[in-house]
Amino acid sequence: MSLPLDRLLPIVLLLCSNIFMTFAWYGHLKYKSSPLPVAIAASWGIALFEYMLMVPANRWGSAVYSAPQLKGMQEVITLLVFAGFSAWFLDQPLKWNHWAGFGLIVVAAWLIFLE
Template sequence: MPYERLAPIALLLGSNLFMTFAWYGHLKYRSAPLLAAVFASWGIAFFEYCLMVPANRIGAAVYSAPQLKGMQEVITLLVFAGFSAWYLGQPLKWNHWAGFALIAVAAWLIFLE
């Protein structure tokens, strides 16, 4: 039982680390050709999918699809917040945190029965 509940969270965390680098990592190298950024992002995204698909397969045993999606969104925001500050040097401002908090509240509502 704990495996089915916790494994999706761990896999989604790893998946979102890859996804965030694939989607936003190239912003640190804006002088690189766009096509190179696209191909590098595709390569990184492969590893995202290698974690995302099992996360959803395993998680579907105990969570609904909307719950998995809500969980994924909150994890994405947390990973992105750290990535933005640490990797891109763009810490979030109060309004970003407020917007993210509203999304977290929406995700929490998805888990109400």
């Protein structure tokens, strides 16, 4: 079973926007010697691209998903992107308790989709 484009496009845009946002929020942690104002400016610059993807994802996604469903999806995508980013970019793999906590958030997001 494949997802129609109107259901898939918001998910793809949310995934891409979360990649940008994860770099904006956490990428500077790898460069702690950089001055804080530089980190803030770089983060804002990266976040601009995140917004250019997030806003259309939510606008177009609202045609097929409710706002709570979009938010639940976004949270799960954020956790998955962050898990990979933390291990790959920050060299801080998640431990069992992190995965357990994230798993509970995934269950919460799943509940949002029940009708």
